[in-house]
Amino acid sequence: MLSPHYASCIQACSACAIACETCAAACLAEPDLQMMRACIQLDRDCADMCRLAEALMLRNSPLAEEFCRLCAKACQACAEECAKHAHDHCQQCAQACQRCAGECLAMAA
Amino acid sequence: MLSPHYASCIQACSACAIACETCAAACLAEPDLQMMRACIQLDRDCADMCRLAEALMLRNSPLAEEFCRLCAKACQACAEECAKHAHDHCQQCAQACQRCAGECLAMAA
Amino acid sequence: MLSPHYASCIQACSACAIACETCAAACLAEPDLQMMRACIQLDRDCADMCRLAEALMLRNSPLAEEFCRLCAKACQACAEECAKHAHDHCQQCAQACQRCAGECLAMAA
């Protein structure tokens, strides 16, 4: 059902939004909460960006490509922060963000 | 990474949001646009409900179950309208909505 | 421009979403972060619920009334948690949530 041009980027955004929501909720329950402030903040922004990127691509919005270029920055920032933390949810989120950043850049190229 | 209790409902909501966004955008480009008014409206509501249901489950929100009960109504209404139209995107959306309504009801039970 | 029937509830939801986003961001920067876990979680859910309530009312969605009934619960839960904390942003958020809960219940009645 998905446009072939966008399909892999849409899937990456969907997976990244799920990973970021999961990571934010898990961070909020960690004992070392003080260290997770930046992670929670970046997770939230990245989840929201990925959800809107996904919607704009599904709508064939004229803004989709430029939006994905900005979404890649949100993913990259979140990947860098998550990679610093050993928690499984952070490591998995870092991977989803890294992959999504790559898909968004390729899509916007 | 997903909570086993919610995983199948989260996947159904994610797939349903994608089907509804796709259907709304495709309806808006149909020659018989006059007939698609209700479909576009219900697609939009259902997509937004499914995205928030997904987020609330990922966050283990105390509202998640009650929200999913309401989300099932949005899915059911959208499924009934989409099923009336022969367009592929409507038929595929009807199926995704039907499946998501079932998952949401099972999750809220 | 707003439907007179919904106008005051729409305004209350908009103000509540702003108060909840502001409170969540401010909580995340507080020194006593450990105590703010529940506040951040409820702020997030309430902000998202209020934004969707607002959109559904603006669209005259058939789900708007039932959604507002559930939104009132999100507002009430957030108001109760925020009221426990002395921070200005929590007290202001508690007031916005309390007012929005009342508007949502009146609208759904």
Add this chain to the structure above:
Amino acid sequence: MLSPHYASCIQACSACAIACETCAAACLAEPDLQMMRACIQLDRDCADMCRLAEALMLRNSPLAEEFCRLCAKACQACAEECAKHAHDHCQQCAQACQRCAGECLAMAA
């Protein structure tokens, strides 16, 4: 409660999202629906962009300024389309979009 630096842009984004949602719903009910396709599509994108711009500013997100620069484009595109239509909701939406585009550009400068 709002950061003085962002307050007027946040208010403009909130008003613009409301105008765009209102316009999209009203367009969908117009007899001349065929002519409103682009308006509905641009309204939806603009409403979603403005809501996320508002949230990112309220969170003091590091992405807020760059996001507002892109949001201004969404507002400008929607303003241009809405200005073509004589419907009150389109004219009011065009004004809200125009004002929001100006606020977003000033904020991002």
